[in-house]
Amino acid sequence: MLTTSNKNSLRVPCVLMRGGTSRGPFFLEDDLPSDVKELERFLIAAMGSPHVLQVNGIGGGNPMTSKVAIVGPSSQPDADVDYLFAQVATDRAFVDFSPNCGNMLSAVGPFAIEAGLVPAEIGETTVRIFNRNTSTTIEAVVQTPAGIVEYEGETAIDGVPGTAAPVKLTFLDALGSKTGAFLPTGHVREFIENTPVTLVDYAMPMVLLRASDLGLSGDETPDELEANLDLLDRLEAVRLESGHRMGLGDVSGSVVPKLAILSGARHGGTITSRYFMNAQRCHKGHAVTGALCIAAACRLPGSVAHDLATPSLTSLVNLEHPSGRTEIDLSFNASGHVSRASLVRTARRIFEGNVIVPASAVAAPLEGIQHGGDHAQDHHTPTALLRTSGLDDDCGTL
Secondary structure, three states: OOEEEEOOEEEEEEEEEEEOOEEEEEEEHHHOOOOHHHHHHHHHHHHOOOOOOOOOOOOOOOHHHOEEEEEEEOOOOOOOEEEEEEEEOOOOOEEEOOOOOHHHHOOHHHHHHHOOOOOOOOEEEEEEEEEOOOOEEEEEEEEEOOOOOOOOOOEOOOOOOOOEOOEEEEEOOOEOOOOOOOOOOOOOOEEEOOEEEEEEEEOOEEEEEEHHHHOOOOOOOHHHHHHOHHHHHHHHHHHHHHHHHOOOOOOOOOOOOEEEEEEOOOOOOOEEEEEEOOOOOEOOOOOHHHHHHHHHHHOOOOOHHHHHOOOOOOOEEEEEEOOEEEEEEEEEOOOOOEEEEEEEEOEEEEEEEEEEEEHHHHHOOOOOOEOOOOOOOOOOOHHHHOOOOOOOOOOOOO
16 A cells, blocks of 8 residues: 655565566556556656656656556456556656566566465466456466575576576467457458558557668667657657557557567578567567467468568577577467467566655646547456456456
């Protein structure tokens, strides 16, 4: 529960963790406001938004380090814990609950075990995680050799220095994560702004484009792409139209669907990707959910991704990105469709303590605050994700 540090501030327990190539605070749901609007205001204040450096909070001034994980006992009979992800904007008072984050997800299992939500086993502990953002279940295998979480190990992932213990993630039901269909429009390929695209939803709704159709080579750096303002405007126009076609409504205030610029592999992998986290920021590495989506699309004949992928496709897809590569292992059902996807990440517990925010920031609405989704268009808004207790639609509880 929220406690006061003094009459003017609130003190809330949290653990700062790295999950994959992302970083952010992890909270127990019982320690946070149950009212959705108060929760949004708390997260904005805690992270230090709106400010591009988030100097007045614990955010890192970048979408990869302005992420929040909220974890609690599961609402589902076949899961151990629930995980709600929040993307907090750096430059505006905005919290987006629509996407999942697979990198932060890799730290949910370790956090849940150490918080006492899941008992540790000797050797490895499997934690079944229900992601409320997408209503999907993920299985995380955490190293617990002595009945406690082990963070040290020999596993390296591109984009993170050093090595750590592996966390294996298996996405059990990621098909149609937000739209309910692998191909939300029913088309493998279509044209938007005279550009061929594939609109696909596996773990994350995405818009896939070929670099060559945009006048690019595909190996540009994120900084080069972000500096190309004409390109950013074109990409956002494509993304907005894609949102309508995918049944997501007006996505101008959301980071979903995501967008990737694809090209052929250059270093022995399967395909190369440049992944956009929002309309202006290209990922320095790659998002996990986005990598899974592209990997699944590589096995879809006629898609933009299938055209560019190496011809000798197997169950393993090696996605090349600015920081290196990510390997995804796909499983298929009897019909040849992707049924599961697995990959290995690492995590680290960085510090634990309390975050302190002004009580006034939570009690009173911020001027101009934007809420996470259009309730008329997006059924994955926070109030639909959070457990309700007989309150109206604007006041769900975690």
